[in-house]
Amino acid sequence: MRKVYLDSAATTQVRPEVVTRMQEALSNCYGNPSSSHSFGRSAKTGIEKARKTIAKQLNAHPSEIVFTSGGTEADNMILRCAVRDLGVKTLITSRIEHHAVLHTVCELEKEYGIELQYVDLDQNGNPDLAHLESLLQIDDHKKLVSLMHVNNEIGNLLDIDSVAELCKEYNALFHSDTVQSIGHFSWDLQKTSLHFLTAAAHKFHGPKGIGFAYIKRNTGLKPLILGGSQERGFRAGTEPFHNIIGLEEAFSLAYSNLETESKYVAGLKRYFLEKLQEAIPEVKFNGESGNMEKSTYTLVNACLPFHPEKAMMLLFHLDLKGIACSAGSACQSGSNQGSHVLSEILSEEDKNKPSIRFSFSKFNTKDELDYVIQVLRDYNKD
Numbered sequence: 072m073r074k075v076y077l078d079s080a081a082t083t084q085v086r087p088e089v090v091t092r093m094q095e096a097l098s099n100c101y102g103n104p105s106s107s108h109s110f111g112r113s114a115k116t117g118i119e120k121a122r123k124t125i126a127k128q129l130n131a132h133p134s135e136i137v138f139t140s141g142g143t144e145a146d147n148m149i150l151r152c153a154v155r156d157l158g159v160k161t162l163i164t165s166r167i168e169h170h171a172v173l174h175t176v177c178e179l180e181k182e183y184g185i186e187l188q189y190v191d192l193d194q195n196g197n198p199d200l201a202h203l204e205s206l207l208q209i210d211d212h213k214k215l216v217s218l219m220h221v222n223n224e225i226g227n228l229l230d231i232d233s234v235a236e237l238c239k240e241y242n243a244l245f246h247s248d249t250v251q252s253i254g255h256f257s258w259d260l261q262k263t264s265l266h267f268l269t270a271a272a273h274k275f276h277g278p279k280g281i282g283f284a285y286i287k288r289n290t291g292l293k294p295l296i297l298g299g300s301q302e303r304g305f306r307a308g309t310e311p312f313h314n315i316i317g318l319e320e321a322f323s324l325a326y327s328n329l330e331t332e333s334k335y336v337a338g339l340k341r342y343f344l345e346k347l348q349e350a351i352p353e354v355k356f357n358g359e360s361g362n363m364e365k366s367t368y369t370l371v372n373a374c375l376p377f378h379p380e381k382a383m384m385l386l387f388h389l390d391l392k393g394i395a396c397s398a399g400s401a402c403q404s405g406s407n408q409g410s411h412v413l414s415e416i417l418s419e420e421d422k423n424k425p426s427i428r429f430s431f432s433k434f435n436t437k438d439e440l441d442y443v444i445q446v447l448r449d450y451n452k453d
Contacts, residue, residue, distance in 0.1 A: 072392075072393045073392075073393045074155035074393045074433070075393060075394045075395065075435075076395045076438045077117065077273075077394065077395060077396045077429045077430060077431060077435065077443065078395045078396055078397050078428075078430055078433070079369065079370075079430040079432040079440075080223055080251065080274075080369065080370050080397070080428060080430035081189055081274060081356055081397055081430070081433060082273045082274070082279065083273060083274060083276045083277075083345075083432055084276060084278075084321070084432065084434050085273075085276055085277065085278060085317075085321075085323060086276040086431065087139055088324060089277055089278065089317045089320045089321045089324070089338075090277065090317075090319055092316050092317060093278065093313045093314070093316060093317040093320075093344060094308075096117070096312055096313040096316040096317075097193060097313045099265075100113055100114050100117060100312060100316075101114075101119035101312075102114045103303065103309060104301070104310050104312060105299060105309065106120055106307070107312060111185060114179045114310075114312045117312060117315070117316055118310055118312060118315050119133070120139075121315050121316065121319035122136045122138075122321070123319065124319050124322065124323060125283060125319070127321055127325075128258070128322070128326050129258045129259075129260050129285065130258070130259045130260050130261045130262075131260045131285055132288060133287055134288060134303065135285055135286055135287060136283050136284075136285060136366065137284045137285075137286055137302050137305050137306055138281065138282075138283050138302060138306070138310060138315055138318075139269075139281075139283060139284055139306065140280055140281065140282065141271040141272075141273070141279070141280060141281065141282040142169075142171060142248065142250035142269045142270065142271040142274075142282050145170040145269035145270070145282055145283065146169070146171040146172050146175060146246075146248055146269050146283035147171065147175050147295075148284060148295045148296075148306075149180065149238075149246050149269065149284060149286065149292070150162070150172065150175045150176060150215070150217065150246065151175065151179065151295060152290065152292045152293060152295055153215050153244060153246070153267075154179050154183050154185055154215075154279040155183075155243065156291055156292055156293045157213065157215075157290065158213045158292055159213050159214065159215045159244065160185055160186060160212035160213050160214070161186040161187075161188060161206075161209075161210075161212045161213070161214040161215070161218065162176045162179065162180075162185055162186070162187050162188070162214075162215050163188045163189075163190060163206050163207070163214060163215070163216045163217070163243075164176055164187075164188075164189060164190070164217045164218065165189055165190050165192060165217070165218060166189050166192070166221055166411070166415050167192065167196055167222060167224075167225075167411065167412040167415050167416070168217065168218070168248065169198060169223055169248055169250070170411075171248065172219070173219050173411075176217065181374065182306050183407050186212070188206050190202050190203045190206060190218070190255070192415060192416065194416060194433075195225075195227065195358050195359050195365075195416065196222065196225055196227050196358045196400065196415065196416045197227055197229075197359070197365075198218060198229065198234075198360070200233055200234070200237065201252065202271055203216070203234065203237060204237055204241075205417065207237060207238070207240075207241035207243055208241065213243075213244075214240050214241070214243040214244070214245070215243065215244040215245075215246060215417065216234065216237075216243050216244070216245050217246045217247070217248070218234055218247060219247060219248040219249070219250075219251070220247050220248070220249045220251070220252045220256075220268075221249070221251035221252040221255075221367045222251070222358065222412065223250070223251050224357075224358075224372060224410055224412040224413065225357050225358025225359065225360050225366070225372045225412060225413075225416070226251075226358060226359065226360040226366035226367040226369070226370045226371070226372065227358045227359045227360075227365065227366055228359070228365055228366055228367060228404065229246060231245070231263060231265075232262075233264055234247075235262075235263050235264045235265060239264050240262070241261065244266045244267070244290075245264070245265050245266050245267070246265070246266065246267040246268070246269075247265055247267070247268050247269075248268075248269055249268045249269060249270060250269060250270060250271045251369070251387055252366065252367070253268070253271075253273060253274070253275065253322075253323070253385045254269035254270070254274060254275025254276075254322060254325035254326070254430070255275065255325070255329075255333065255367065255368075256367075257326075257329065260285065260287075263283070265287070266286075266287045266290055267285060267286055267290075268284070268375075269282065269283075269284050269285075269287045269419055270282050270283050270284075270285075272314070272318040272322070275321055275322065275325045275434070276312050276321050276324070276325065276433075277317050277318050277320070277321030278317040278318065278321075280311065280314055281311060281315060281317065282316045282318070282331060283318070286305075292305075294307065296308060306442060327423060328433075332433045335433060336368055336369060336431050336432060336433060336435075337363065338370035339367050339368075339431045339435055339437065339440060340363070340369070340371060340431055340438075341363060342437055342440060343371055343429065343431070343440050343443075343444075344356070344361055344363075344371060345408065346440065346441070346444050347371075347373060347444055347447070350444050350445075350447065351375065351376065351447065351448065351451060353371055354374065354375055355373070355374040355376075356371060356372065356373055356374070357372040357373070357374055357413060357416065357417065357426055358372060358396060358412075358416060360372040360373075363439075369429070369430055369431055369432070370428055370429065370430035371430075372413075372426060372427070372428045372429075372433065373426065373427055373429065374417070374424050374425075374426045375424060375425050375426070375427065375447070375451075375452075376424060377424065377425055377451060380451065381422060381425075381451075382423075382425040385425045385427070385450065386398055386425075386427070388446075388450055389427075389443075389446065392446045394442075394443055394446060396427050396428060396429050396430075396443075397427070397428045397430075398410070398425070398426065398427060398428070407452050409422070410426070410428070413426055429443070
């Protein structure tokens with residue numbers, strides 16, 4: 072059976088070069104990075120080199136990069152520590168953030184009695200910046216704004232520079248979940264004024280179980296995980312050297328090939344939008360995912376005009392045809408609840424239609440997309 076993987080927003084195929092580097096690290100550099108002998112020093116040197124590689128690309132300082140197990144840990148760590156350590160009394164976010172943010176801020180509201188505010192969204196899921204400014208103006212309480220750069224379900228691109236300027240004007244902290252954009256967009260953290268951002272290697276062809284947080288110097292955050300002195304005392308626990316090396320390799324390759332690969336993947340998305348509209352004229356694209364300028368080039372979220380009975384079996388049918396895609400965030404797999412993102416922005420009529428997220432990578436081809444569109448066309452006709 073033919074296999075087509077169009078779920079790279081959930082996780083990406085690991086680059087062969089990354090696998091090779093990780094195998095070498097596992098075989099040849101197995102010392103504990105905290106050990107003082109040569110085996111340990113070699114591992115420690117590799118970790119610090121990876122930190123410098125990331126920092127240089129982001130135009131940050133190496134001390135501002137903290138390795139974590141991934142985006143979820145990094146989001147939790149930053150939000151929780153900001154409330155605990157920095158006197159944050161108000162958290163401002165949106166209702167379509169990743170659950171790593173939404174569940175955390177709700178828990179912090181219960182634990183610390185903070186005020187939780189949600190910025191208004193337009194019909195396509197874009198934050199209303201005028202409303203955000205009004206929330207920042209309400210009082211003099213210390214505030215933290217948490218808005219993701221690329222929405223993981225509908226692909227909307229946040230006007231991150233404008234949000235950063237508003238936060239700067241009103242002396243608010245700014246955290247952005249950038250898990251879907253690190254490795255896919257260029258960054259200059261000396262120009263875009265964020266206090267915190269998060270990343271996960273498996274979203275840009277690296278291994279699972281490793282990511283990092285950017286924590287701006289002198290913010291005053293204290294450790295969440297206590298124990299040893301790893302990560303300059305900020306995150307205890309023996310570092311997974313092979314995963315960090317895999318992250319560095321994937322990160323370096325993502326940015327050294329960014330221009331050519333982003334152009335190629337954007338071409339795939341543009342082709343898919345065009346061909347899907349030709350095959351199924353009544354299709355709608357959720358959020359801004361049908362707009363090449365206002366959404367990431369890596370995904371499309373399509374609302375398909377299928378009969379309710381067909382809608383129930385669509386994902387199963389696609390899987391039987393060897394096509395991997397998603398009805399929402401992969402983190403909701405096994406949940407009976409629908410997408411919280413789509414429930415916020417779709418009409419009641421469109422909520423009853425199947426919405427599928429197709430997400431692309433450098434490993435996909437137009438021939439694969441033709442196959443997927445043919446399967447959808449045939450399913451619609453049957």
